[in-house]
Amino acid sequence: MSELIQEYVDSGNQRLRVDRAAGVIRGVKLLGLSSRNGRRYREDALVDAVGLYEGTKVNINHPKGHPLSPRDYRDRLGVVRGVEFRAGVAVGGTAPGSLPARTLVEEFDAVAITAGSEHPRDLAVPGRELDGVHFAMDFLPLQNRRVAGDADVPPLSAHGKHVVVIGGGDTGSDCVGTSNRQGATSIVQFELLPQPPEHENKPLVWPYWPIKMRTSTSHEEGCDRDWAVQTKAFRGERGKVKALVACRVDWKDGKLHDVPGSEFELKADLVLFAMGYVHPVHEGMLDELGVKYDARGNVAADTECYQTSTPKVFAAGDTRRGQSLVVWAIREGRQCARAIDEFLMGASELPR
Ligand SMILES: Cc1cc2nc3c(=O)[nH]c(=O)nc-3n(C[C@H](O)[C@H](O)[C@H](O)COP(=O)(O)OP(=O)(O)OC[C@H]3O[C@@H](n4cnc5c(N)ncnc54)[C@H](O)[C@@H]3O)c2cc1C
Secondary structure, three states, X not given: OOHHHHHHHHOOOHHHXXXXXXXXXXXXXXOOOEOOOOOEOOHHHHHHHHHHHOOOOOOOOOOOOOOOOHHHHHHHHHHHOOOOOOOOOOEOOOOOOOEOHHHHHHHOOOEEEOOOOOEEOOOOOOOOOOEOEEEHHHHHHHHHHHHOOOOOOOOOOOOOOEEEEEOOOHHHHHHHHHHHHHOOOEEEEEEOOOOOOOOOOHHHHOOOOOOOOOOOHHHHOOOEEXXXXXXXXXXXXXXXXXXXXXXXXXXXXOEEEEOOOOOEEEEOOEEEEOOOEEEOOOOOHHHHHOOOEOOOOOEOOOOOOOEOXXXXXXXXXXXXXXXXXXXXXXXXXXXXXXXXXXXXXXXXXXXX
């Protein structure tokens, strides 16, 4: 640590100084925050000082004295807030280059797991192994990558294909919309549950999420929707899926029954599973951290402390609550940040 930075870090009223340095870095006043002895700090020293104060590793290569570009501002904002982003790093598991999860606990004072809920519900039926049968999330992100202009995106596409989407929820709807835009020949969407009513029964469901027929803009762009259908098998030729075998089902006393003689077959060159997510992926990071799970397989932690059963390890978002919505992830992220601040500092001024 340079003498200049040491002096900065050691000086009194660090919080004020960091705030002022942040002002400098955000361009309020580019160069010129003076130390107590009247020396002027160089801009890069201030950046380093803020990073060090907040306990992060800082790696800024900025030509001294040059005006800050919008990208510099963005990068430095991250530094000011003490964040170092490392993309493309898998925590836990055995993939080449992955970071052993325990090293996080060893090297940091607190670890927040916000790894989503990415274990998809599968369908163990004959033909499941055929080429062309995919989870929705093997398919959807590729389109984001194409739109973003990424090179080398795997060629999986619905173009010119008979597409069957299994699952009638939001992810299924995204599969329908994406398949339409890619130029699918036909799209059928199956749902296991019976067709819901056009209007909910308000006195019965309030204040809970109303069960009623939902038609998204993706559905309006075109697809055949079918309810109370169960997939029984996939049929293929030369390893590729060509058809799907299904039957109609009845729900009696909360139990599912196949309707005798209702079996039918449908052309299918691309089958997309959108049947929801069971819980976060346990293998790898979570198992390595040794966190306990709740009855649904999510990471067990309450919404006061957000602490898991493993000391110093916190969990928030889909990892903790199961597959949900962005608004919940934002709320939990903010509350978890506050809980971690309290854990580290004994108190927090962050909002809950
Ligand atoms: C297809 C689809 C459509 C959706 N549409 C909507 C919608 O329209 N509106 C809405 O509100 N919500 C929607 N959701 C739900 C929403 O995406 C989630 O609720 C929200 O993103 C959860 O945020 P999170 O931060 O908890 O986890 P995520 O956003 O899932 O982020 C988890 C991140 O952790 C990374 N990760 C996981 N494991 C590791 C590891 N071992 N090492 C390193 N990184 C790891 C993942 O790559 C991912 O980037 C949708 C979900 C899906 C799947």
